[in-house]
Amino acid sequence: MHRLPTALADDTIAAVATAVAAGEGSVAIVRLSGSEAEAIGRSLFHAPGQQEWESHRVLYGHVRDPASGERVDEALLLLMRAPRSFTRETVVEFHCHGGLISVQRVLELVLAAGARRALPGEFSQRAFLNGRLDLTRAEAISELITARSRRAAQLAMAGLDGGLERRIAALRERLLDQLAELEARVDFEDDLPPLDAAAVPAELAAVRIELEQLLAEAAQGQLLREGLRVAIVGRPNVGKSSLLNRLSRSERAIVTDLPGTTRDLVESELVLEGVPLTLLDTAGIRSTNDRVEQIGIERSRAALQAADAVLLLFDLAAGWTAEDAELLSQVPAGVPLLRVGNKADQAASDSAGSADVCISALTGAGQEQLVAALLRCCGHCGDQGLQVALNHRQRDLAQQAADSLGRSLEAAQQLLPWDFWTIDLRAAVRALGEITGAEVSEAVLDRVFARFCIGK
Template sequence: MLYGYIVNPINGERIDEALLLIMKAPRSFTAEDVIEFQCHGGLVCVQRVLELVISEGARRALPGEFTQRAVLHGRLDITRAEAISELIGARSRRASQLAMVGLGGGVQKSILGFRERLLDQLAEIEARVDFEENILPVDECAIKREVQSIVQELIQLVVDGRCSAIVQRGLRIALVGRPNVGKSSLLNRLSRRERAIVTDIPGTTRDLIETEIILNGVPITLLDTAGIQVTEDKVEKVGIERSREAIASADAIVLVFDLVEGWTLADAILLKEIPSDVTLLIVGNKADRYSNKSHSPIQLSDPLWAMPVSAMTGEGEASMLTELLNRCGAGEIQEINLALNARQCDLASSAASILEQGLQTFEDGLPIDFFTIDLRQAIKFLGQITGDDISESTLDRIFSRFCIGK
């Protein structure tokens, strides 16, 4: 490590006092020769040093270029490289823990394991095809059993992966309901701070209020909306329009109503406005003033159920959140210990379906060497997960999602 000044060679101006770190190949992140300037962190300083090195012939790195170079030089496999991007993008501890498993080679190891097992089956069949006379006939049942179990394990991995995508991506959840039912109070309770104004005047919230919370490791953007009602107030009207936009953009809607007033016609009309494809939870608020003290779901009408909760006392909060996360498909996240990303899930799923299709060979009584075609294809899909069998365009697509300088 060298110490000195960064000097503009044209006019001799000292731009910064800095350290220069020299990393010789292959002992650097990219496995190439690398030098790193460590200058003072201020914006102007860094910018001026950057301009200077660029004017002297260096260029800015492309998004993900460092990691891509590390992969091309064999320092990292593709699953570890993807984990770096996931680690940087992690919005919750749980997301970063899952990314660390990938970075430690967890995804690679697991996929290579499946690949080995399939290669074993392939070798088993092909040995028979090549040296038919000298070996015992192939144990079709054993092969079938092993492949069936691989299919099941791959499917489980895909299910876990799709579920853990929620940890990475997060959810947008909108609190929707008539005025004064306690949406803002609920937002304040869930975010553990006085984020939104609460009054007993209907129409208090007029703008969309967003807050970030983390529930069971799932990053959630919670939206408080203006209570929807018929109004002549110009500002409130705009607020209600925004509520409708929030309904359209959310992953899940919590429809809040007032338990003391009961489920009214106006609530039912509002319910009709919610698109049928969005995850919905109906919540009856002000349970502290409701006679029935049990926290079990309340039947409104067949098939509508509501979770009782009190934004004031917090009763019913835990059951409501568990129900909400379950409905969003995020209930099992704590049990997952390996998280495939979307690209990896697609390939694992393709491998599983081609194997399933191949198993039909046995049912149809076709010669077993037909099955080797599917086996080879499945092995190829798995190879694409770890990058052993990956095209340049796929590589470019993966790295283009990285941030610059990583």
């Protein structure tokens, strides 16, 4: 969708700010922001008695259709006059009854009265443009909303408190100081004391080390934020569905003693040690003439190719077979993989040779070891020290900054003239500025905010 040029954002936007789902939440909020928000609010909301339209006070009354006078909803209205609001514009919120119909009618009335439908993230974008938030805090809000585990939510809150912004801004300041030193020498070398030739590269190297530290933490943060898709694959009847049910503490998947029970992918969401996982139970892989089963097996193979990690389940009682080895060869290179021997309760203890972990999906034995091994092989190393987490965009930029600093350091080592050092140094400063939004183009902003949900 085309986004309006940000310089022209003086119109009033509106959206339903609460979740729009076919459920029956008790309250839904229609939010407006912009110069006309209060006028639109007054034109639709009737507050009986002596209630004053004061900022940051709640009014009680009815939303009315101005054309017919019909009462559309009984509601509360919250007025927050500029600049004391999330967007720093005047914001009006109608706290309506939940459900789908009346909220949509209130929104339609608001739109008919002159507001425009907000684009995804447009409230946050205005907050950013009006200096209320830097880009990392704005992104943290979106991450808080979409967090799938408590730990991911905590990290998003740290971002919202400015933990990431402060770290990045401090590094950028240090680079700017060095850039100023060098640029002054390029322009006025004769008027200044000679440059301490070792001090600048030493500082650049120090900043680069901090960036690399941040990047290492980013990998952990990404795991906590985005989680993993883990495919459980194996021959028919080895206990894949039983394992999914056990890990997700549900009877999500059908279990029978008939090989070929699971015909389709079965997904289950769970959180293990703070890491959100999507577990995929798949159809057991074998050659078959059953058309339905064949399609299921194709889906199993596709899931195997797309997974972030694979649990290759085999039956300890039957031992590691040629078919298991064949399946193993189909796991894409580099994808974390565990060979999980199941039905340990039925098997002799010496049959575990090919297994990384042995479990019994029936009794639950070995379950903790399986979880620990899975998280370990996916690079989860505990997160107690983790303060901030970078998202993809931020990580790419931090990586660019680190690479640019590396090139700048090379120029220094080769004793190239100072203007050669400054080209890459400037690129590093720019990349860090793009993380916080201190230096950022409209196109980048549009892309960032377009990923937000509507009404935020």
